[in-house]
Amino acid sequence: MKPTILACAALIAASPTLLAAAEVTKGFGPSDAGFKLDPVLPPALDDAAAKATFSLIDGEKDGNSPALAVLGDGKVPAGEDQPSANFFFAGDGGRIGLDLGSLISVKGVATYSWHREGRGPQVYKLYAADGTAKDFNATPKRGTDPKTCGWELVAEVDTRPKTGDGGGQHAAQVANKNGKPLGEFRHLLFDISKTSDNGFTNTFFSEIDVLNAKQSEVQRIKPLEKIVKQFKSKDGKFRYTIDSTKAPALTEWSEKELLPVIEEWYPKLVAMLPSDGYRAPDQVTFEYRDDMGGTPAYAAGNRIALSAPWYTGQLKNEKNETKGCAVHEMGHVVQNYWRARMTNRQPKDTPGWITEGICDYIRWFLFEPESKGAHVRDVRQAKYDASYRTTANFLDWVIKEKDKDLLQKLNAAAREGKYEEKLWKDWTGKTVQELGDEWKKAVEDGKR
Ligand SMILES: [Zn+2]
Known part of the structure; x- marks a missing residue:
């Protein structure tokens, strides 16, 4: 005779209505929707999970994942691939336990996740227990069916789309259709699977909420309001987008101060850096971000990322590098040197x-x-090849002293994948080393 099975059977008999009514509501938003996952509400800050204890029952935490507490901290990641702000397993999923500390009338459970690829969707089974069953096992490993040791299956969650890897923001809410509590529970068990057999598909879980039916009001994170403005150049040739969602305070400055620089200088850059058959991007997007570390700005294709903290800091000085930095990045958009490979x-x-x-x-x-x-x-x-400002000084000297068309020639060679050192000699009659030495003399003489 196996007493555990008997205990389990008795438990199911005691609450026969639970499974019939529990419903999984899914919410999905594209990356950057700010966890606005209608109809599921945004993550809660002061729910029962915020005070509960998460524990790793089975499976292995990925080396890049923070501890389980990240699931109850009421914070969501800032970016679509931020390992430090999500809990995730290594290997093939695992089991997470949640001890609510005492019996709670659980109204609902909600799980949130975010990743730009296959780590976005959620696949898990949710079990719950009051912990009073005679043979209750609070930490059943994956070889053990929780139903045989004092747990009830509450819901099976699967937010994977029919096609595609499901990248984006996902939410799953488990609650009763009729609004009645799921039951009186102290323990929850999340039995989590990978989302596919391919590659890195252990879900990036951002937050887990447990709503106490007795708690009248819950505070929730405020989804970001998107601030995206589009502008068209007067001649209709170019379109510029400025996304200040992550830097609302910079919206006005961007439109009044930065946009005129963009409108004047992007077409100038396009005219300044031509090459045969080349057409520069006619749309450029500027996006403020808050996850760039110490990098002020960078360009990728026709998108320019601007560091919101860096721009905010710079603008405190009257003489600042904000606009020049944007001009530099627009230069990269026009350069498009990766194109040589095509x-x-x-x-x-x-x-x-x-x-x-x-x-x-x-x-x-x-x-x-x-x-x-x-x-x-x-x-x-x-040193002529010291890059950035120093090379800029060198180039200015060569252009003024040796070849006024050097910029166009150098740019065209680079864009076409034809740059080589001997070109300096073809263009100026001198090797780049000779030019570098001559320029250095000018620097020493205080002429630069
Ligand atoms: Zn650069």
């Missing part, structure tokens, strides 16, 4: 010092020469 079977790599030097040359010598931002202060630093 148009040239054997593209030569353009050294990074040239790519960055060109953008900084435009920025410091054409956009804001009055700032003298690329003046070489220390002669020992005067």
Whole structure:
């Protein structure tokens, strides 16, 4: 005779209505929807899980995942691939326990997850227990059916879409259709599976909420309001998008101060950096982000990311680098040097010092020469391939002293995957080293 099975049978008999009414409501939003997952409400801050204890019953936490407490901290990730803000397993899923500390009338359970690819959706079974069954096992491993040791199956959750990897924000809410509590429970058990057999598909769980039927009001995170503005150039050729969702305080500045710079300089950059058969992107998106660490800005394709904290900090100084930084990044959008791989079977790599030097040359010598931002202060630093401002100074010298068309030639060679050192000699009669030495002399003589 197996007493555990008997205990289990008795338990099911005691609450026969539970499974019939529990309903799973799914919510989905694209990445960056700010956890607005209608009809599921955004994550709660002061729900019963915030005071409860999570425990790892079975399975292995991924080395990059934080501890389980992240599931109850009321915080959601800032980005669509942020391991430090989500709990996730290594291997093939596992079991998480949640001890509510005492018997609670559970009105509902909600789980939230977010990832841009296959770690987005959720697949799990939810069990609950009051912990009073004679053979109750609070930590059943995966080989043990929880129903045989004092647990009830409350719901099976699967938020995977019919097609695609399901990247985006997911929510699953388990509650009774009629609004009545799910039951009186102290323990919850999440039996979690990977979302597919391919690659990295252990769900990034962001938050788990447990609603106490006796708690009259729950505070919830406020979903971000999207602030996305679109602008068209007067001649209709270009369109610019500014997304200040993550930096609402910069919305007005962006429109009044930054947009005029964009409208004047993007077409200028396009005209300044031509090459045969090339058409620069006619749409550019500027997006403030708050997850860029110490990087002020970067460009990827026709999207420019601007660090919201960096821009906010810079704007406290009257002389600041905000606009010049945007001009530099617009230079990268127009450069498009990755394109060489599509148009040239054997593209030569353009050294990074040239790519960055060109953008900084435009920025410091054409956009804001009055700032003298690329003046070489220390002669020992005067190396033509030192990149950024130093290379910008070198390029300005070569253009003024040797070849006024150098910028166009250098840009076209780079974009077409044809850059090589001997071109300097073709263009100026001197090797790049010779030019570098001559320029260094000018720096030493205080002429740069
Ligand atoms: Zn750059």
